[in-house]
Amino acid sequence: MRRKVIVVLVTTLVVALVATGTVLFVQHRAEAERVAAAAAEERAAEKERREAIAAAQAAHEECVTATADYLAAVQDIDAVVSVGVNYEDYSDLVRDAAISQRRLGDVSARCAGGVVEPLDEALGEYTDASTKWDDCIFDDTFSCDVDDLDLSSGWLLAGASLMTAEEFVDGAGGDTA
Numbered sequence: 001m002r003r004k005v006i007v008v009l010v011t012t013l014v015v016a017l018v019a020t021g022t023v024l025f026v027q028h029r030a031e032a033e034r035v036a037a038a039a040a041e042e043r044a045a046e047k048e049r050r051e052a053i054a055a056a057q058a059a060h061e062e063c064v065t066a067t068a069d070y071l072a073a074v075q076d077i078d079a080v081v082s083v084g085v086n087y088e089d090y091s092d093l094v095r096d097a098a099i100s101q102r103r104l105g106d107v108s109a110r111c112a113g114g115v116v117e118p119l120d121e122a123l124g125e126y127t128d129a130s131t132k133w134d135d136c137i138f139d140d141t142f143s144c145d146v147d148d149l150d151l152s153s154g155w156l157l158a159g160a161s162l163m164t165a166e167e168f169v170d171g172a173g174g175d176t177a
Helices: 002-081 087-103 109-137 152-172
Strands: none
Touching: 002 087, 002 109, 002 152, 087 109, 109 152
16 A cells, blocks of 8 residues: 555656646746747848938938039038129039039939028029129119128028038938938
8 A cells, every 4th residue: 555655646746747747848848938929020120220221321411412412502602702703704604503403303202301401592592692692783873882782691591591501411311221
C-alpha cells in the first residue's frame, strides 16, 4: 500500500511538474512572440519614418530646382538695390524677375508657401517701387523730385521676404518629416 501511495505521489508530482513546465513554456513562447511583434512594428515605423524623410527631402530638392531661376532673378534685384542702381537697370531686373515668375510651373503647396509666396511678396514690393519711380520720372505736373524719392522701405520689406525664401531653400523650411 505504501508503494501505491508513493507511486501516486510521484505520478502526481510528475504530472504537476510537466503541467507547470508546459505553462511556463507557453507563457515564455507568448512573451517571445509579443517581443518579436513589437520589434517588427518598431522596424516598420522606422522604415516609414525614413521613407517620409526621403520623400520630404526629394520634394524640397524638386522645389529648389523648380524655383531656382525665379529666386536668382529676385536676388539680382536685391543685390543692386543695396549698392545703388539706375532706373533703367532696375526696371530691366524687375521685368526679368516677373518673366521668371510667369515661367514658374506648378509647385507643391509646401514649395509655394516656403519659396514662391515670399518671392511673390518681394517682387511685389520691387514692382511697387518701380511703379513709384516710373510715376515720378514721368510726372507731368513736376510735383515729384526723383532725387528725393525714397524707395528703401519697400526694398527692406522685399529683402525680408527674400530672406524667408532663402532660408527655406537652405533647409530651414524643414526637410524632415
